Amino acid sequence: MNKLDVRGLSCPVPVLRTKKAIDDGATELLIMGSSQVSKENVSKLAASQGFKVNIKVDHKDLWEMEIKK
Amino acid sequence: MNRNKWFILLTGLLIGAFAAILVKMGNPGNMGFCIACFERDIAGTLGLHRAGVVQYMRPEIIGLILGAMFTAMFSGEFKARGGSATLVRFIMGMFMMIGALVFLGCPLRDILRMAGGDYNAVVGFLGFIAGVGGGVYFLKNGFNLGRAEYSHSNVGGYLLPIIFAFFLFLLLKGTIFNPEAGGPLFFSAEGPGSMAAPIGISLGVGLLVGFMAQRTRLCLSGGIRDFILIRDNYLLIGFLGIFVGALVLNIVFGFFKPGFAEQPIAHSMHIWNFLGLFLVGLTATLLGGCPLRQLILSGEGDMDAAAVVVGMIVGAAFCHNFMLAASPAGVGNYGQIACIIGIIVMTWIGFSYREA
Incomplete structure (x- = not known):
């Protein structure tokens, strides 16, 4: 599974990086990020593109999620 | 519409309504809330510029920062972080x-003026x-100002809120340090800086809006950005709410007067109205948030956003000392030059900070 690290990046860069990975054909992706806002926005984007979102780590300053088609 | 969208719509409606009420209670026309104008008034009250008509320690700004801070602390989101091109952000704030x-x-x-x-x-x-x-063009081409790091200490995140709490103390206490020259705070005797709602109301509204804006992540440049980028209308709904909330109460209070001429604290130099907010929209998108959002983020411990806020206050001092700020009479030559320079500098930053 491809990994995408968006830790420390401010809005809307995490969403853009995720979108780029999806547009490049990724069907499975492990995404790591740090802010709550980016977690909300990335999972919203993934869901809107028909992905299943599975949040694996959910701390206030670190999160990891798997998204799958 | 889901629950979140209803909440941001309600937030917008309330902010718009509060803005009209603040004008009714004494704030300048169409200026129930203005982050830039109020930060400029704060630069003035601290004596950083000499424009006597725009000096006041606006409690709305203090309330927004502290309201966002308390909300972030209760939700566990308060974390000191920074280090993403901080000086660049400071200059961009200016x-x-x-x-x-x-x-x-x-x-x-701008929304309140339209309303x-x-x-x-x-x-x-x-x-x-x-x-x-x-700004979206640069973002699509890989623009970013670099990663921020969480700090091992939260102290840095508390600094700006503590400074503003101290300013609130100075405002409430009213002590004069220097009886001959005035200060620490200077107050306008006339002009927009002399027009203000009662302190308690301004502060209370600021705290409440700080709470709601923190929860909803309300951002005005973000609303348009997200719609262009990913066709997401969530933040735009908040935008619309502010407009409708202010419009309704402006009509009720008799403030609604459509036209170009005779508008409160406004000028009709169309090209500069366009380019002025062009510069704001471009800069805000590169920074990741409008002036309101930067205030809220600085209440959450974001030291890069705090650098933007301080940059805006310092920028306001330059604006008045260098004769860059417009007045109802229009924009002077120096302001026009500075605005063009700003657009050039932002374009330069936008190209330079691309990352493949």
């Missing part, structure tokens, strides 16, 4: 203020959309 003072308002006041019937604000709004569009 230019964002120059753009706002060429137009005479931040994006929030008051000020057609000049519609011209500015078009510039704002174009500016955000320019």
